[in-house]
Amino acid sequence: MPASPAETLDRNRELTDLLHACAQGRQTAFQALYRQVSPQLFAVLVRILKRRDLAEDALQDALLSVWRNAGSYSADKGAPMTWLVSICRYRALDMLRREKREVSLDTEREDLDEDGQQPTDGQVVTDAVNVSKAEERKLDECMGKLNHGQQQSIRLAYVEGCTHEEIASRVGSPVGTVKSWVRRGLESLKRCLEAA
């Protein structure tokens, strides 16, 4: 059951209110924000970091920085949820650079749906959707126009936090090929998304 545009707007407004209250130092607002957004953000972090303990640290660090910097949020940073997801992802990517990644990547996989697709029990998620349905459909449509290698590379990079090298070893192609898939893929994607 996808969120209607009106629901998405309400949700964005609610999260913006909470961020605004956080900026004024209201701890109860932060707790409410945490309860609303942490399961989705935690899913993103577990997926990239592959280890729950690291994902917990990343979530704590990221949300503490949200608490400290809530006042710096503004509409030009995107929807509130987009902003929060970005803070978490970048925190996770920073951690990956420091932590040597475990080779066994699949310990947590059983909790997760395959390939970032709509979860089968699709409830809570739809609440969190902040990208309008039309834009989302457009992204799927434009992704569909890329070749398989480009699609896979871009997805693995964004959802799993893979480097060029990690993508190359997962799909069994040379690193140079993966690099050009990512570049060409991004260029085609932009062209397609910006076409009317």
Added chain:
Amino acid sequence: MNYSDPRLQNLLAGEYVLGTLRGAARRRCERLMMESEGLASEVGTWEGRFAAWALRLKPVDPPAYLEWRLMGQVRKESQFRGERLRNTFWRTWAVAATVVLAVVIVTQKITPTAEPKAAEFALMSDATGKPLWLISVHPEANRVDMKVVTPNPVPEGKSYELWMIPDGGKPVPLGLMNETGVASETVPPELLARLAGAKALAISLEPRGGSPTGQPTGPVLWVAPLVTS
């Protein structure tokens, strides 16, 4: 590389958001974003486009103790802002109190008693280190003791409620906090068994008489780790 070239800027922004841009190149891009509005807005655009994938992942509940840990930190930071001046005094106090706690623990440990199970302690302090309660768990006596160290008046119409934070799972209520002296709560053995695996105790602000829902409803005021003797 000429970063004002829109094509390059778009690629740089896209790879920054994907995360395939790493190391020094990533840092350089962050630096460039500070001065190039164009690049910063390209990054924002890519973030918005891909966010749909992040939001399609099936949510995963983080463990309950994460909320407590985080709220404890937030509270600490807020208090530090206001109470930096009194800090040094209470820091010294806290060190002394910790030493006393350690001595208590060691003494209990080396004194041979008939009690087979170890006691556990938690020292609840405010953000400045001022100790408020010393809480001890006595499994052999099915009892939790709460000793007031520094009296801390409860706001009108409210109660402080004590919770145990199991390692994973929801907080479990242990009783209301006393305002003076020492109070004891009797705790059923099966709860005490769970307490053995608990990592921390926490106190929240609740309506007078305690949380009506069985879960914390007000802000978490203090969190302290459980130390085994």
